[in-house]
Amino acid sequence: MKIGVYFCNCGSNISDKVDSVQVYQALEGLTDVAYFKINDLMCSEDGKQFLNDDIAAEKPDRIVIAACSPREHENTFMRVLTGAGMNPYLMQMVNIREQVAWVTDGVDKASAKAAQFIKGAIKRVGFHKPLEKKSIEMSPDVLIIGAGPAGLKAAITIAETGRKVTLVEKSPVIGGQPVLYEEVFPNLECAPCMLEPLLNEILHGEHAENIEILTLSEVVELTGFYGNFIAKIKKTPRYADLNQCIGCGECIGVCPVDIKNEFNNGLDVRHAISLSFAGALPNVPFIDMTACLRAKGEDCKLCERSCPLGEGIILYDDAEETVERRMGAVIVAVGASLYDAGLIPKLGAGTVPDVYTSFEFERLLSSTGPTGGQLVTSSGKTPESIALIHCVGSLDSNHKEYCSGVCCQSAFKYNLMVEHKLNDAHIYHLYKELVYPGKEEFFLYKRAKENINSAFTRYLNIGSLEITAAEDGRILIKNTLSEKGAIKADMVVLCPALAPSKDTDKLNEVLGTTADTYGFFEELHGRLDCAKSKVRGIYIAGACQSPMNIAQAMTQGMAAAGYVLSGLAEGKQLEIEPITASVDAQRCSGCRVCMLLCPYKAISLDAETRKSSVNEVLCQGCGTCAAACPSGALSSNHFTNEAIFAEIEGVLA
Amino acid sequence: MSNGSSFEPKIVGFLCNWCSYAGADKAGGSQKSYPPNVNVIRVMCSGRVDPQFILKAYSAGADGVLILACHPGDCHYKEGNYKAMQRHRLLLRVLNQLGIESERCKFDYVSAGEGDKFISIITEMVDAVRALGPLNKVIILDNIGYNTMEERS
Numbered sequence: 001m002k003i004g005v006y007f008c009n010c011g012s013n014i015s016d017k018v019d020s021v022q023v024y025q026a027l028e029g030l031t032d033v034a035y036f037k038i039n040d041l042m043c044s045e046d047g048k049q050f051l052n053d054d055i056a057a058e059k060p061d062r063i064v065i066a067a068c069s070p071r072e073h074e075n076t077f078m079r080v081l082t083g084a085g086m087n088p089y090l091m092q093m094v095n096i097r098e099q100v101a102w103v104t105d106g107v108d109k110a111s112a113k114a115a116q117f118i119k120g121a122i123k124r125v126g127f128h129k130p131l132e133k134k135s136i137e138m139s140p141d142v143l144i145i146g147a148g149p150a151g152l153k154a155a156i157t158i159a160e161t162g163r164k165v166t167l168v169e170k171s172p173v174i175g176g177q178p179v180l181y182e183e184v185f186p187n188l189e190c191a192p193c194m195l196e197p198l199l200n201e202i203l204h205g206e207h208a209e210n211i212e213i214l215t216l217s218e219v220v221e222l223t224g225f226y227g228n229f230i231a232k233i234k235k236t237p238r239y240a241d242l243n244q245c246i247g248c249g250e251c252i253g254v255c256p257v258d259i260k261n262e263f264n265n266g267l268d269v270r271h272a273i274s275l276s277f278a279g280a281l282p283n284v285p286f287i288d289m290t291a292c293l294r295a296k297g298e299d300c301k302l303c304e305r306s307c308p309l310g311e312g313i314i315l316y317d318d319a320e321e322t323v324e325r326r327m328g329a330v331i332v333a334v335g336a337s338l339y340d341a342g343l344i345p346k347l348g349a350g351t352v353p354d355v356y357t358s359f360e361f362e363r364l365l366s367s368t369g370p371t372g373g374q375l376v377t378s379s380g381k382t383p384e385s386i387a388l389i390h391c392v393g394s395l396d397s398n399h400k401e402y403c404s405g406v407c408c409q410s411a412f413k414y415n416l417m418v419e420h421k422l423n424d425a426h427i428y429h430l431y432k433e434l435v436y437p438g439k440e441e442f443f444l445y446k447r448a449k450e451n452i453n454s455a456f457t458r459y460l461n462i463g464s465l466e467i468t469a470a471e472d473g474r475i476l477i478k479n480t481l482s483e484k485g486a487i488k489a490d491m492v493v494l495c496p497a498l499a500p501s502k503d504t505d506k507l508n509e510v511l512g513t514t515a516d517t518y519g520f521f522e523e524l525h526g527r528l529d530c531a532k533s534k535v536r537g538i539y540i541a542g543a544c545q546s547p548m549n550i551a552q553a554m555t556q557g558m559a560a561a562g563y564v565l566s567g568l569a570e571g572k573q574l575e576i577e578p579i580t581a582s583v584d585a586q587r588c589s590g591c592r593v594c595m596l597l598c599p600y601k602a603i604s605l606d607a608e609t610r611k612s613s614v615n616e617v618l619c620q621g622c623g624t625c626a627a628a629c630p631s632g633a634l635s636s637n638h639f640t641n642e643a644i645f646a647e648i649e650g651v652l653a
Numbered sequence: 654m655s656n657g658s659s660f661e662p663k664i665v666g667f668l669c670n671w672c673s674y675a676g677a678d679k680a681g682g683s684q685k686s687y688p689p690n691v692n693v694i695r696v697m698c699s700g701r702v703d704p705q706f707i708l709k710a711y712s713a714g715a716d717g718v719l720i721l722a723c724h725p726g727d728c729h730y731k732e733g734n735y736k737a738m739q740r741h742r743l744l745l746r747v748l749n750q751l752g753i754e755s756e757r758c759k760f761d762y763v764s765a766g767e768g769d770k771f772i773s774i775i776t777e778m779v780d781a782v783r784a785l786g787p788l789n790k791v792i793i794l795d796n797i798g799y800n801t802m803e804e805r806s
């Protein structure tokens with residue numbers, strides 16, 4: 001084997017400390033070393049040209065470059081090798097600058113250390129194999145789970161580039177949580193009006209044909225890997241034709257069944273056939289078959305008969321189906337839910353009348369809500385005072401340790417909305433901490449403070465608050481830690497922390513993604529890559545990753561779209577780094593040790609042959625599996641046992 | 654090989670590419686010198702460090718072995734550093750039975766920014782192994798995975 005050694009002086013960075021003559025002498029007698037050449041600055045244009053020409057002339061089998069850190073110029077020299085017609089993996093760099101010249105006292109010691117390092121490389125490089133980057137086709141299409149702000153923003157952004165988006169939404173409507181709000185902070189914009197253009201764009205815009213919206217649907221299986229995922233999506237029937245229905249709503253009033261309306265958090269009733277709320281999009285009703293009389297064997301056809309378009313719009317025979325879609329990437333944007341205030345029972349959620357959570361209160365304030373936006377107590381009275389409890393379950397090691405950042409803003413918003421609706425109602429803010437970060441957020445707090453009917457009181461521990469029904473029909477709020485008098489209010493609004501939605505665990509299982517310590521979808525890196533999950537090709541956006549407001553969710557939707565657009569460019573092939581693991585099937589005993597170890601789920605066991613194999617797209621080349629295989633069947637390309645053993649022998653020789 | 658103050662231990666250091674190797678480069682950037690006794694072998698992840706590599710190093714003449722990994726939670730490959738840490742703990746028990754002092758096999762965490770920590774780990778390790786003297790046992794590796802030991806000549 002012909003091995004060439006190149007020694008770079010790095011200007012004088014290396015040559016000041018490492019004497020190339022001493023190094024050369026130390027290498028004397030090593031078999032296979034065909035030549036030893038010195039260059040002054042190998043990474044310069046001249047240096048690279050020299051290397052290129054020299055490789056072309058010498059035609060070595062392997063080369064060793066003793067220079068700076070491979071973290072600095074390994075890629076540079078690999079490109080030179082490729083250009084000179086040599087496989088770039090047939091080289092080993094030796095770091096004699098950062099790890100020798102700059103850190104060793106005395107020329108003799110530095111030269112000796114450099115020689116040891118170079119000997120290791122010479123020994124090792126003989127075991128290098130030519131490796132080729134492979135590439136495979138990728139689908140540029142995308143699956144988005146969740147049609148809230150983050151998912152919608154990502155969907156339209158990606159669809160605008162002509163790619164196909166499958167938007168899967170569990171509920172019958174798109175728009176997420178904000179479409180249920182009358183007004184949003186910080187400037188009390190009408191939420192449905194704010195979202196309408198975006199929703200319209202998605203449903204009927206120029207690029208709508210690129211977006212397939214599957215409402216009442218859930219992803220039940222995901223297989224494959226970045227560039228080539230296949231998803232199974234279960235569609236629950238809507239029992240109404242999405243394309244033909246004109247949304248007149250004639251069918252709804254005739255339905256004889258009344259059930260609790262979950263879209264108003266159970267605060268009123270709806271029919272078995274219904275729209276989620278006035279103005280819900282898509283504007284097509286759905287039948288809740290668990291409630292419909294037909295499910296109980298009756299032959300009710302009242303809704304179908306009332307349809308002005310005649311038969312064929314209401315589809316009683318609609319059935320559940322599972323569809324399959326292929327895509328290159330997945331964006332998870334399933335949002336968050338509220339921390340269950342029932343876990344702090346003394347707050348009276350669900351037990352004391354007129355105690356509401358913030359989501360329920362949003363519906364009470366909404367003109368499409370159960371009271372048409374009128375604030376009245378359950379006994380029909382106009383409230384004279386309303387207590388807003390901040391930090392419910394937040395900043396509390398017994399509940400959620402974090403601050404969600406949005407609950408204070410909601411409470412300040414309620415202050416203003418209540419002020420608008422009920423001129424002189426008293427408003428109490430009970431809080432643990434008040435936060436208003438950001439350039440617009442202080443405004444609402446200031447407005448609340450300026451209202452002479454608003455009072456702010458701090459509590460230390462949510463566990464010391466007791467909310468009970470008083471005998472006079474009002475609500476008594478006591479702080480058991482305080483000797484001061486209790487507060488009486490006609491209505492209480494609990495503002496709980498944002499918490500992971502209840503489907504998070506199930507979805508993590510389906511997607512192979514992970515949850516963080518709080519149960520939110522775990523990001524790859526909290527600052528650098530908070531829109532990436534730990535699975536390649538699966539991105540996370542919006543409040544399913546961390547509590548956040550609408551603006552942040554939209555931005556993160558864009559961030560996820562950005563990853564998709566740059567990574568899955570049309571017609572681009574997925575380049576697979578050749579430094580992966582590979583299995584020698586002959587030696588594999590099928591013990592599955594490697595499968596359980598691989599952090600990327602890159603290894604699978606063939607059910608028939610009982611042999612492992614490595615998926616090169618998923619494998620990141622860490623080599624953890626190779627270090628563990630008891631049969632020596634797994635090897636780590638470019639970092640094979642042979643190469644490392646040889647390097648060990650070389651550096652110690 | 655002579656013992657005493659002139660003894661210069663030979664140490665093999667397995668450094669993960671992303672944190673520790675970068676930490677060593679960082680130490681280089683600050684141009685502070687440290688003992689030259691550690692021969693660095695770069696691996697992509699500390700999880701790649703097969704206990705056999707460590708045994709091989711002893712059998713090839715190393716007086717000590719150092720494994721440096723990313724800090725917990727920072728592994729570029731999620732959790733290779735935990736695997737490395739667990740394997741190191743197990744290996745210490747084996748080495749103990751072979752009569753190799755635990756000071757000769759050290760595991761630690763160095764991030765890409767911790768050049769100074771890298772220098773102090775190297776310095777302490779070299780001092781500790783110098784104090785122990787040369788490893789005068791040889792581990793014989795055979796290819797069916799049994800490791801035995803002989804006195805070094």
Ligand code: SF4
Pocket residue numbers: 583587588589590591592593594595611612628629630631632633634
């Ligand atoms: S650890 Fe080795 S022997 Fe066991 S299944 Fe994986 S490749 Fe096969």
Ligand code: SF4
Pocket residue numbers: 580581597598599600601602603614618619620621622623624625626636
């Ligand atoms: S090298 Fe790492 S990523 Fe690749 S298969 Fe092995 S354990 Fe998984």
